[in-house]
Amino acid sequence: MIQAQSLTKRYGSKVAVDAIDFTIQPGTVTGLLGPNGAGKTTTMRMIVGLDRPDSGTVLVNGQRYQDLRAPLREVGVLLDAKAIHTGRSARNHLLAMAATHNIPTSRVDDVIELTGLTSVARKRVGGFSLGMGQRLGIAAALLGDPGILILDEPVNGLDPEGVLWVRKLMRHLAGEGRTVLLSSHLMSEMALTADHIIMLGRGRVIADAPVSEIIGQAGGATVRVRSPQATRLATLLAQAGVTVVNLEQDVLQISGITAAEIGDQAAAAGVALHELTSLTASLEDAYMSLTKNEVEYRTGGTGDDEFGDDDSDTTDAAADAAANDDPRETELQEAAR
Amino acid sequence: MSTPTTLAAGTPETLADIGTEFVPASTPTGPHLNAIGIIRSEWIKLSTVRSTIWCFAVLLVVSMGLAAIMAFGLDLAGTDIATVPGTDQARFVAQASTFGVFFGQLIVAVLGVLVVTGEFTTGMIRSTLTAVPKRLPALWAKALVLFVTTFVAGLVSNIAAYAVTVAIANGQGLHASLFAPEVIFPVLGGALYLALVAVFALGIGTIVRSGAGSIAVALGVILLLPVVLQMIPATWATDVLPYLISSAGVSMFGLIQFAQVPLDWTVDLIIVLVWVIVSLGSAAVLLKRRDA
Numbered sequence: 057m058i059q060a061q062s063l064t065k066r067y068g069s070k071v072a073v074d075a076i077d078f079t080i081q082p083g084t085v086t087g088l089l090g091p092n093g094a095g096k097t098t099t100m101r102m103i104v105g106l107d108r109p110d111s112g113t114v115l116v117n118g119q120r121y122q123d124l125r126a127p128l129r130e131v132g133v134l135l136d137a138k139a140i141h142t143g144r145s146a147r148n149h150l151l152a153m154a155a156t157h158n159i160p161t162s163r164v165d166d167v168i169e170l171t172g173l174t175s176v177a178r179k180r181v182g183g184f185s186l187g188m189g190q191r192l193g194i195a196a197a198l199l200g201d202p203g204i205l206i207l208d209e210p211v212n213g214l215d216p217e218g219v220l221w222v223r224k225l226m227r228h229l230a231g232e233g234r235t236v237l238l239s240s241h242l243m244s245e246m247a248l249t250a251d252h253i254i255m256l257g258r259g260r261v262i263a264d265a266p267v268s269e270i271i272g273q274a275g276g277a278t279v280r281v282r283s284p285q286a287t288r289l290a291t292l293l294a295q296a297g298v299t300v301v302n303l304e305q306d307v308l309q310i311s312g313i314t315a316a317e318i319g320d321q322a323a324a325a326g327v328a329l330h331e332l333t334s335l336t337a338s339l340e341d342a343y344m345s346l347t348k349n350e351v352e353y354r355t356g357g358t359g360d361d362e363f364g365d366d367d368s369d370t371t372d373a374a375a376d377a378a379a380n381d382d383p384r385e386t387e388l389q390e391a392a393r
Numbered sequence: 394m395s396t397p398t399t400l401a402a403g404t405p406e407t408l409a410d411i412g413t414e415f416v417p418a419s420t421p422t423g424p425h426l427n428a429i430g431i432i433r434s435e436w437i438k439l440s441t442v443r444s445t446i447w448c449f450a451v452l453l454v455v456s457m458g459l460a461a462i463m464a465f466g467l468d469l470a471g472t473d474i475a476t477v478p479g480t481d482q483a484r485f486v487a488q489a490s491t492f493g494v495f496f497g498q499l500i501v502a503v504l505g506v507l508v509v510t511g512e513f514t515t516g517m518i519r520s521t522l523t524a525v526p527k528r529l530p531a532l533w534a535k536a537l538v539l540f541v542t543t544f545v546a547g548l549v550s551n552i553a554a555y556a557v558t559v560a561i562a563n564g565q566g567l568h569a570s571l572f573a574p575e576v577i578f579p580v581l582g583g584a585l586y587l588a589l590v591a592v593f594a595l596g597i598g599t600i601v602r603s604g605a606g607s608i609a610v611a612l613g614v615i616l617l618l619p620v621v622l623q624m625i626p627a628t629w630a631t632d633v634l635p636y637l638i639s640s641a642g643v644s645m646f647g648l649i650q651f652a653q654v655p656l657d658w659t660v661d662l663i664i665v666l667v668w669v670i671v672s673l674g675s676a677a678v679l680l681k682r683r684d685a
Contacts, residue, residue, distance in 0.1 A: 105526045106519055107684040122526040126425035133523050141442065141517040148441040149520075155434035156524045158424035196520065 057082055057235055058103055058204065062112035065098050065259075072098045074259035075112060080237050080252075082203070085230045087250030087267075088239040091347050094256040096239045097135070100208050103237075104133050116204055128157050132197030134207040138189060142182035146173055146192050149181060153196055163199065171195040172221075186213030194222070204235040211245055223249045247271075247339035257347050270342045278311040279318055282331035289327050293318065309335075428534070431525055435534040439508060439542060448504040449546040452587075453553060455500070456493025460554035463489040464561035474566040482567050483575035484647075489562075490555035490576065491583040491646060497550065498590045498639060501543050502611045505594030508539055510604040522685045529677055532599065536592050536673060543591040547584030555580060582646030582658070589669050590615065593638060596672030599680055615639045619651075638668040 058080040065073040073095040080086045088096045101107040103114050105121040116124065116131055124130050140149050150164045168177045171191040176184070181192065190213050197205055205226075211219045219242075226249050230236045240246045246253070253270045255263040263270055283289050286306045293300060298312040310318060315334045322329050424430075439445050467485065474482075512518040525531040555571055569576055594611040601607040619637050622630045634640055640651040641664035656664075 101684075104523050106522060108682075124526070126423075127526050128524055129423075129425065131523075135519055135523075136516065139516040139519040141438070141511055141515045143442040143444065143511065143515075144438070145441065148437060152434045152437040152441070153520060153524055155437055156430045157426055158430045160424075 057118070058114065058116050058206075058237065059118075060099070060103075060112065060114040063099070063102060063109050063114050064111045065095070065102060065107055066110050071259050073102070073109075076256070076259070076261050078254055078261060078264055080235055080254075082235045083230055083233045084251040085226050085236040085238065085249055086252045086254060087246045088237060088254050088256065089243075089246065089343055090256035090262075093258075094347075095259040096256055097208055099256070100133070100135060100206050100237070100239070103206060104131060104135075106135070126157055126200065128153065128159070128200035128202065130200070130202050131204045131206060132200060132202040133205075134190075134193040134197045134210055136193070136208060140181050140189070140192060140196075143180060145178050145180055146184070146195075147177040149192070150196060150199060154199055157200060159199060163201070167195040167198045170198065187215060187218055190214055191218070194225075202234075205229060205237070207236075207238040209240055210238055211240060211242060219245060243338065243340035243343055253339075255343070255346055263346050267339065270346070271337050271339055273342060273346070277314075277337065278309050278335045279313070279315045280331065280333045280335055281308045281310060281318060281322075281329060282306055283308070283322070283327055283329050285327045288325075289318075289322060292321060292325055292327065306330075426525065428530065431530050431534040432538060434524070435531070435538040436542075439535075439538055442511065444507045444511070445504065445542075448500050448507075449542075452493070452497050452500050452546055453550045455496050456550035456554040457557045459492045459496065460489045460557040461561060463492055464558045467562055467565060467567070469565060477567075479569070479573075480575055483569040483573045485567065486555065486558050486562065486569035487576045487579040487647070489558040490551050491579045493550060493554050494547070494583040494587060494646075495643065497547065497583075497587050498615055498642065499612060501547070501587045501591040502594040502615055503608055504543070505539060505591035506598040506604065506607040506611055508535060509595055509598040510602060510607050513598075513602040514604055518685055528680050532673075532677055532680055536595055539591050539595055540588045544584050544588035547587035548581070551580040551583050579646040585662075586642040586645055586665065589665050590638070590642065593669045593672045596669070596674075596676040599676035600672070636664055638665055641665050641668075 058078075060076055060078050062075040062077060063073055064071070064075050072093075076095075076099070088099065090096050098107060102109050103116065103121060104127075113120070121127060121131065144152075147164065147168060150167065151161065153159075154161070154164050168174055171194055173188065173191055173195060176188060181189070184192065190210060194207070194210060197207060207226075210226075211222050214222060223245065226236050226238065230251070238246075238249070240249075247267060250267055252266050253263060254261060255270070263273075265273075280303075281289065284306055286302065286308050290300045290302065290308055293310060293313065298310065301309040303309050315332050319329065319332055469477075509518075512521055521531050522528055552571065555576065559567075559569065571577060571580070594607070597611045597614075598604075598607040601610055615638060619634060619639055622634050622637070635644070635651045635656060637651075641656070641661040644650050644656065645658050645661035645665065647658075
């Protein structure tokens with residue numbers, strides 16, 4: 057359980073984290089998303105007391121991180137893979153970390169084995185690849201068998217096998233009732249790993265909802281249908297709440313109705329279907345539409361800052377913009393009728 | 394904190410409920426953060442990087458080498474050694490045994506700097522400070538471990554230098570016991586000074602954070618400041634000279650005197666300690682206050 061209340065951090069005149077509130081629940085994997093500079097890493101650093109908030113508080117298990125009696129056994133943290141002295145071996149690094157909390161050597165060897173570092177454990181960290189550094193960082197985070205895990209870009213630099221391993225590990229740890237907070241730029245990976253998303257933009261929370269809800273905001277599920285009688289099928293399905301887009305001559309993209317319903321209706325009308333595929337809007341789509349304003353703000357120069365600043369409705373505005381984004385949609389909706 | 398606020402709509406539990414229900418039993422029963430553990434951690438860190446081994450090896454070699462040079466250079470100019478009083482013989486042996494401290498202070502200053510800047514430049518400091526989030530215990534543990542190991546290494550080097558001196562000077566009939574007050578006091582004092590210089594440099598490293606910058610500052614204070622002051626033709630410069638860390642340090646165990654009226658060794662020790670306390674104290678304030 058991590059709770060932030062009007063958490064704020066400034067670097068000089070720049071506000072990195074702007075009075076954010078959130079609660080991160082145990083038993084779930086929470087993904088922290090946002091463009092570069094949105095405040096993800098700063099937020100994580102404040103949770104574990106590396107950065108001091110300018111105002112507001114963040115508590116782990118109801119206490120400030122600094123006040124925990126056994127910080128490593130309550131919170132495991134991976135902030136960047138290179139938070140390790142390059143001249144020391146992996147095992148010695150873990151032994152030094154473990155010593156502070158009297159964590160036994162057997163646990164050090166356990167996490168080395170768990171993270172697949174056994175063969176390189178006695179080599180100096182300076183020679184490690186990015187992926188091995190990540191594994192060592194994850195090993196350090198797991199050292200105290202903590203109830204809360206905070207991992208900044210944990211799959212960065214890992215090979216596909218490693219990515220899968222991290223995903224399974226995170227799911228497993230959350231399944232045991234632990235609190236897992238991770239950030240990643242890999243949207244597809246985040247969609248598979250996280251249950252809940254907190255999206256940051258320019259230091260503010262622009263979305264805080266379950267993954268399905270976030271994806272739903274971006275347009276929800278669609279169905280792709282291939283049929284030699286596409287036009288007839290389009291007419292057939294035209295009803296309130298159903299949107300039909302004619303992608304190619306015989307391919308329709310339909311939303312607002314399930315694949316099963318389309319199949320049933322087509323069968324009832326005797327329309328042949330050559331393909332019927334359910335498509336889910338990706339988290340990436342949702343991310344793009346939600347962070348659109350944030351990104352435009354930063355790349356669009358200085359002209360309309362004032363407008364962008366008053367953004368209590370940012371989320372809605374972004375979602376609306378996304379909904380009207382596809383010019384083909386309106387056009388083809390007409391065609392379908 | 395007081396009563397927890399209720400969660401967003403649709404979530405029935407209060408925060409307190411979830412806290413007791415789902416947080417696994419990680420909350421402190423069993424091993425936790427403790428002073429002995431932090432000290433042990435710093436010892437592991439110090440003893441598992443090559444720079445430590447190198448610095449102490451160089452200290453040992455330099456001490457023995459300089460002692461050998463000094464002992465071979467001993468020129469009695471025809472004087473019968475039997476006529477030289479035992480205390481003078483002991484003083485010569487003590488000087489040769491601690492001559493390495495002159496250079497040793499630079500070596501241990503570099504070590505003291507590296508102990509902490511090695512963490513800042515590699516990012517290791519973030520691991521250290523998440524393990525010890527109150528921060529200062531980690532700094533005190535570093536200082537303690539560095540002090541003790543440097544004192545031991547300095548003592549070993551000085552005693553080795555004594556052995557070299559005696560082995561060579563015996564050829565000319567020179568004798569002095571290690572435990573003669575003229576010998577053992579400088580040997581111990583030299584080691585103590587080295588240990589204090591290392592901690593002084595640790596403070597500089599924590600303040601400056603960059604390796605090269607810290608080494609420049611530490612060596613500047615130890616090596617350059619006395620030279621500069623000696624070059625200034627003003628009485629205030631001569632008056633200030635004995636109060637520098639390196640002047641007080643080397644006069645503390647009788648190697649060289651900088652003051653016209655030699656200061657008592659306790660005064661010299663206090664001067665060195667003030668330098669160390671100011672350095673480590675400033676380091677503590679900044680480590681606590683700054684973002685890591």
